[in-house]
Amino acid sequence: MRAILASARDRNRDLALTGCLHHESGLFFQWLEGPAPALREVLALLMRDRRHDAVQILSSGPLEHRLFRDWTMRYSDRDQMSLMDWFARSGSSTVNPGDYAGSVVSFLRMLPG
Numbered sequence: 001m002r003a004i005l006a007s008a009r010d011r012n013r014d015l016a017l018t019g020c021l022h023h024e025s026g027l028f029f030q031w032l033e034g035p036a037p038a039l040r041e042v043l044a045l046l047m048r049d050r051r052h053d054a055v056q057i058l059s060s061g062p063l064e065h066r067l068f069r070d071w072t073m074r075y076s077d078r079d080q081m082s083l084m085d086w087f088a089r090s091g092s093s094t095v096n097p098g099d100y101a102g103s104v105v106s107f108l109r110m111l112p113g
């Protein structure tokens with residue numbers, strides 16, 4: 001994780017990208033925001049990264065304001081809060097990708113920075 005975060009934060013800073021990454025039960029949930037060309041560049045790297053298996057984009061599109069403007073890549077895991085427990089408690093649906101993405105973003109925004 002240290003290596004992933006170090007290289008992610010360096011590049012994100014250079015490309016003016018911000019966001020956050022939550023790691024739990026072998027799954028990574030990542031929010032990445034910034035200029036479209038930079039996002040495309042990093043997405044291409046993520047797709048090639050063999051530490052990933054089955055990258056899925058839950059949601060993408062224009063944003064009025066950054067949600068994580070102070071973070072080149074905030075990191076969290078179960079020690080902060082469990083996304084799986086939160087899903088179970090909130091009764092969030094993970095069937096529709098749009099609903100799933102909305103729930104994950106709500107969770108990420110709720111975590112203490």
Ligand SMILES: Cc1cc2nc3c(=O)[nH]c(=O)nc-3n(C[C@H](O)[C@H](O)[C@H](O)COP(=O)(O)O)c2cc1C
Pocket residue numbers: 004007008009011012021028030032042045046047049051052073
């Ligand atoms: C879960 C995960 C999240 C990552 N997030 C980013 C990211 O936000 N920005 C980034 O540049 N690289 C990210 N990476 C790393 C890239 O996939 C890739 O390994 C890296 O950019 C390669 O560049 P380097 O040779 O400078 O390390 C992530 C990798 C993993 C496994």
